[in-house]
Amino acid sequence: MTIITGNPPGAAVWYQRARYIRKQQLAHMAQLGALVSAISGLVHMLQCERGASNVWLCSKGQLYEAECRASRALADDQLAAFRQALMAESALSGSAVCERIASALAGTELLEALRGKVSRRAIEAGLAMEQYSRTIRSLLSIIPQLNDSIDDPQIAGRIVALYSLMQGKELVGQERALGAIGFTQGYFSDEMRQKLVDRIDAQQACFDIFLSRVTPAFRAVFRENCAASLDTEQLRRIACTRQPAADGGATALHWFSQQTGRLEHLRALEESVIHDLMTTVHERMARDPALSPLPEEMDDPLAVWPDRPLLPLVRQQAQEIEQLSRQLASLRDALEERKTIEKAKSVLMTHQQMSEEQAWCALRKMAMDKNQRMVEIARALLTVKTLWQAPPQT
Template sequence: MINRADTTPGAIEWFRYARQVQKGKLQQLAQQGQLVSQLSHLVHMLQCERGASNIWLCSGGRLYEPERRASAALVDERAREFLRLLDPQAVPAASGLCQRIASAVWSLEQLPDLRHAIHAQRVDASTATARYSRLIRHLLNIIPQLNDTIDNPALVGRLVALYSFMQGKELVGQERALGALGFTLGQFSDDLRQQLVDRIDGQQPCFEGFLSLASQTLRTLFNEHGQAGIAIEQLRRIACTRQPAPDGGEAALRWFSLQTQRLEQLRSLEESLISDLIAEVVELLRDDDAQAQHAAPFDDPASDNLLFTLDRQLLPLVRQQARELEQLTGQLASLKEMLEERKVIDKAKSVLMAHQQMNEEQAWHCLRKMAMDKNQRMVEVARALLTVSALWQRDLSA
């Protein structure tokens, strides 16, 4: 028999302490949920200010002056609320998280200088867009660090889904800004076009990550309202494959309006994701309080009641880990498929480079244009091209 000093905590004390720690983490996460909500509001308004400032600069100060001022005022309002919630007492003592917060706060402190440079037109639209995007990136980088304070798989999944979604939404915002720049100027340079293509292509893995973890309701809402519509795809095709026709800025305003509508729809979905996260925390807190009120005292730390309670807590975790393993297997299979598709596309590019005297970038744009014209995936066009090439080679050798 093991004897312990009277001052040494026993199993019951440790069990109660574990419950207190768990409840403290949930209460802390509830506060962090409010922080994430304010952060998402701030990022959305920064995306609006970035877009309006972009068009204002490209038009030489003729367009979007009221929108630029209004969005800047809303950014300041959201920033004050966000900074108010950054109470060191409410932030977990994790160096990584604190460093991310410090970078975000420092970037916010540079915003007045950026606005002054924009107002004086001492900065071009491309540079201004890059600086706004860097600020937004610092803000979004706070969210992954919150994972280190969560040990509930369901909450981790919701937070990862939210972060993936917000990353995708930010790429949509950057797409809006870059497209507005090209359409306002009336031309897309090769570098600007490549940046735009990168933002379009980068959205897919972000939103796929969100969809793999989201509820069926949110997946349905995203597929119905969050995807780029036909009108956006038509303008994308112009931006990615040819130069826009002179129209006095009408295409730029249409592009900006359509992308803004999409961003507002994505913002509604983002709010639903945050609400679901906070509701899950509140429900867990309610369950914890109910268990504490109805829990019988444990005379025997190794009693069946205690073991049953622990098993009941562990079973969902085991099931969640099994689901995560299954999901990881699917992701690995998807990654393998993506690599195979990339090989097919690379082979098709080589065919175009060899027989059409194109460089690699021209071959890539050619494949993308054919895919957009036929409303097909690029890998499907690449496979068809390789089939035709093989038949042509066989005919020559016959």
């Protein structure tokens, strides 16, 4: 324990300390820019590989063979860049972010086995999609952990916006993959339709958060280039209300092309948002006062805000940070709920000899029968699992 002797630090010392901490936070975020970009690039190429693999599997090897090969090669390039960014990263701290990175790397280590099954058509398209999606989710979960302590509202707001955009883009990718399965097979089950609706609704929620945190210029770009097109909306209606016509895969390829164009626009916007985030970080670092003692003639350190009353400023910043914290917590809760459901599915697959699809359907049916959320059923099932594994009382 440190014992303070003499007079306690005065206002100037505490003001200096605040500036130092702020500088440290901004410097930490500046170092993480390359890793954020690497995650973004890898996620995008895995989304491309997932979509191409679905078309290949559902067409029984008739479509997208070249696209599968190309997307795998590009994903491998991005994976190498991601690993390189991790090796060069000195700003990472905290067990939570390290655990997220470990989980993501574990998923990438299973890619070769998954690709082998896809190439041999030894796996169903829905299961392949879920395995790709699991790896992508692990990668995306790293983003909100990269700088959990930053308290600058402008930077925090940009992090929330970026994470929401990336989550929304992933849901668009899942929508593309699901539609590719249904249109290529010429059939949408009720369960597939519900999954489509879930992803359409969820992506809109993510994009709403994004649009609430960005500049008018970014909002204009999104609405012009990244919103679902009229063609996409028409294909959505077909998928959700009736069975597609048998046309040799023409509608499937049209769907895939439309959604791929949207994803490419989202990718370009994502890169712009990352650039804006890092530019803002560097600008604030350059604009922040140098780490030197306060001038003797500055009797009032609060004079750095000469045109704004202090109390309204503090209240405004507190409200902004509280709102951002709630949004980040909501997004993180959604990730944790997904993990809980995955664990419950694994329990059913292990103890009830169910397939992954059967386990999902069983959880969904139990949730509907009991009028509860699926995550609540999953938590109850995991609690029961601990009883199964408990040693017998003697």
